[in-house]
Amino acid sequence: MPTNRSTSSSNISRFPAPTPAAGPSGASRQQLPIPAHALPHRTPRELLTMARHGLEEAAEIRADGMRYATAHLAALRAAAAVLAARAVPAAPGRRSRVTSVWSLLVLVAPELSEWSAFFAATASKRSAAEAGIPRVVTAREADDLMRSAEQFIAVVEVALGYSYQPRLEGLAS
Numbered sequence: 132m133p134t135n136r137s138t139s140s141s142n143i144s145r146f147p148a149p150t151p152a153a154g155p156s157g158a159s160r161q162q163l164p165i166p167a168h169a170l171p172h173r174t175p176r177e178l179l180t181m182a183r184h185g186l187e188e189a190a191e192i193r194a195d196g197m198r199y200a201t202a203h204l205a206a207l208r209a210a211a212a213v214l215a216a217r218a219v220p221a222a223p224g225r226r227s228r229v230t231s232v233w234s235l236l237v238l239v240a241p242e243l244s245e246w247s248a249f250f251a252a253t254a255s256k257r258s259a260a261e262a263g264i265p266r267v268v269t270a271r272e273a274d275d276l277m278r279s280a281e282q283f284i285a286v287v288e289v290a291l292g293y294s295y296q297p298r299l300e301g302l303a304s
Contacts, residue, residue, distance in 0.1 A: 174215060175212040175216040175291055176212075176293070178208045178209065178212035178215060179208070179209060179212045179284070179288060179293060181205075181208045182209040182280075182287075183205075183284065184205075185202070185208060186202065186205045186280060186281055186284065188201055189202040189205065189277055189280075190277065195268045195270045195273040196259075196260030196263070196265075196267055196273070197260065198268075198273040198274075198277065199256065199257060199260050199268040199272060199273040199276050200257045200261045202276045202277040202279075203250065203253060203254070203257040203276060203280065204257075205280050205284065206250050206283050206284065207232055207250070209280075209284040209287040209288075210232045210233065210236045210243075210247070210250070210283075210287070211232060212287060212291060213239060213240050213287055213290065213291065214232065214236065216291050217239040217240060218235070218239045231251060231254070233247040233250055233251035233254070234247070240290065243286070243287075243290070246283050246286065249279065250279075250283070253276060256268060256272075
């Protein structure tokens with residue numbers, strides 16, 4: 132079972148400050164209103180750090196289903212980072228129905244729609260794996276999802292103007 136890892140400020144500093152997202156004309160992207168209850172309560176930097184930690188955690192898990200679920204959660208955190216960066220709370224009014232992160236991602240980052248569709252399609256398998264249903268995920272599926280989540284997180288980092296710097300273990304400071 133995955134362990135919870137806290138996010139320390141030293142890990143967060145591995146991401147430099149983001150650069151403003153610019154469109155083809157050089158103008159900043161317009162932020163789209165999303166219901167306030169659907170917005171993340173962490174910064175994009177924190178969410179990306181949590182996503183990277185999730186991938187590290189998934190790599191250590193032997194059970195295929197939990198490895199799959201943990202990798203999917205890492206991708207969810209990266210998608211939430213995009214929402215945190217590009218969405219603004221909608222004006223107060225009636226509360227909208229519950230919407231998945233993947234459908235909200237398409238609204239604020241249409242360039243990530245293929246990734247959104249892919250991870251939305253894998254969400255039910257993640258739920259089944261988290262529920263402990265045996266043999267719902269093969270080792271290959273778990274490994275493939277881990278690679279996909281890693282690629283997605285890298286795409287999100289670039290889209291948000293962050294550059295991931297992996298830790299170099301064993302170097303003297």
